[in-house]
Amino acid sequence: MQIQIPTECPSCSSKLVWVNDQLYCKNEMCGDKQYKSVEHFASTLKIKGLGPSTIRKLDLRNIQDIYYLENIEELLGSKLASKLLEEIEQSKSSPLNLVLPALGIPLIGKTAADKLSGSVLHLSDVTEQVCKESGLGEKATHNLMEFLSTFTFDLPFSYEFAKKSSTNGIIAITGKLISFKNKAEATKVLEARGYVVKSSITKEVTILINEGGQESIKTVKARESGVKIVTNLQEFLGE
Numbered sequence: 001m002q003i004q005i006p007t008e009c010p011s012c013s014s015k016l017v018w019v020n021d022q023l024y025c026k027n028e029m030c031g032d033k034q035y036k037s038v039e040h041f042a043s044t045l046k047i048k049g050l051g052p053s054t055i056r057k058l059d060l061r062n063i064q065d066i067y068y069l070e071n072i073e074e075l076l077g078s079k080l081a082s083k084l085l086e087e088i089e090q091s092k093s094s095p096l097n098l099v100l101p102a103l104g105i106p107l108i109g110k111t112a113a114d115k116l117s118g119s120v121l122h123l124s125d126v127t128e129q130v131c132k133e134s135g136l137g138e139k140a141t142h143n144l145m146e147f148l149s150t151f152t153f154d155l156p157f158s159y160e161f162a163k164k165s166s167t168n169g170i171i172a173i174t175g176k177l178i179s180f181k182n183k184a185e186a187t188k189v190l191e192a193r194g195y196v197v198k199s200s201i202t203k204e205v206t207i208l209i210n211e212g213g214q215e216s217i218k219t220v221k222a223r224e225s226g227v228k229i230v231t232n233l234q235e236f237l238g239e
Contacts, residue, residue, distance in 0.1 A: 034061040037104050042066070044102035045091045046184070049084040063103070067092075067156055090185060093192045095162035096123055099155075105147045107140035117161035123148070124159065162194040170196045170204045174219055175212035179234040186233060193237065201227070209233050 007016055009025035011032035016023040025033060035052070038060045042050040050066070057075055060066060066088060073081045094102075100113040100123070115134040120126055126148060131141035153159060171190055173183050180186040186209070187197045198205050201221045208222040208229050222229060230236045 031061070038063060038066065040104050041102045045094050045098055046188070047084075047087045047091050048184070049080065049087055054084070063155065090188055092156045093188065094157060095192050095194075096157070096159055097162050098191075099157050099159070103147070106143045107137070108144050108147075112136055112140055112144075113161070120161070122160050123151075124153070162192060169194060169207075170198060171207045171209060172198045172201050172205045172218060172222070173209040174216045175210055175214050177209070177233065178211040179232065189237065201225070209236075 006023065008014065009016055009027065009030060009032075012025065012027050012030040014025050014027035014030060017026050018024075027033070035055055038050075038055050039052055041063050042055070047066075050060075054076070058065075058069065058072060069085070069088070072084070075081075076084065097110070097113050097117055100116070101109045115136060116126060116130065119130050119134045126144065128141055128145050131144060136144070173186060177183065177186055180189070190197050196204075201208065201218050205222070206227055208218060208227050210216070210219050210222075210229055211231055211233060213231065219229065
């Protein structure tokens with residue numbers, strides 16, 4: 001059976017362009033491209049409740065729209081709207097290690113962001129020389145510098161990389177939390193402070209969060225391994 005290669009974008013009818021043996025729509029106003037950009041951003045920052053269907057229902061066509069939502073209760077209902085707004089508010093504390101890959105810059109993912117975090121603190125400090133010294137390739141450097149040449153820093157982030165965690169900055173969490181609603185919320189805050197959060201006790205873990213006080217398997221294992229056990233996470237974070 002002969003396959004007919006499409007020539008037009010099924011969303012906006014723009015002419016498709018071949019790039020490295022793949023067809024792309026180059027129309028920046030293409031609705032599906034805009035939705036996908038927002039989907040990628042929300043997924044990378046782990047904004048729960050902001051999936052493909054919700055993005056389309058709210059007609060979010062650019063990242064900025066996420067942070068200027070109004071009257072969404074009418075579309076989602078008060079309960080879902082409240083949860084989504086809470087998730088969006090929490091995302092504002094995301095470090096540049098997550099924000100940069102979320103912006104959809106070609107070849108600038110988590111690996112590139114981590115490389116840059118070892119050289120500079122703020123996104124505005126990134127230069128072509130910094131990119132090269134950090135180990136970014138020529139194309140990745142070009143893409144990032146081209147993006148920064150028009151970027152306006154109008155999103156509600158600090159645009160700062162998370163500081164490298166020290167030898168006692170690798171954390172695991174066990175049991176129910178008291179200081180935070182759930183592990184996902186606590187993980188976001190810890191990662192924003194530069195900590196690495198593991199799902200289990202490994203040889204790298206030196207801090208265990210156990211606010212419930214139960215003698216879980218993780219707790220017993222941590223105590224036997226000489227891991228520091230924290231019973232109040234907010235106090236530990238200095239909040």
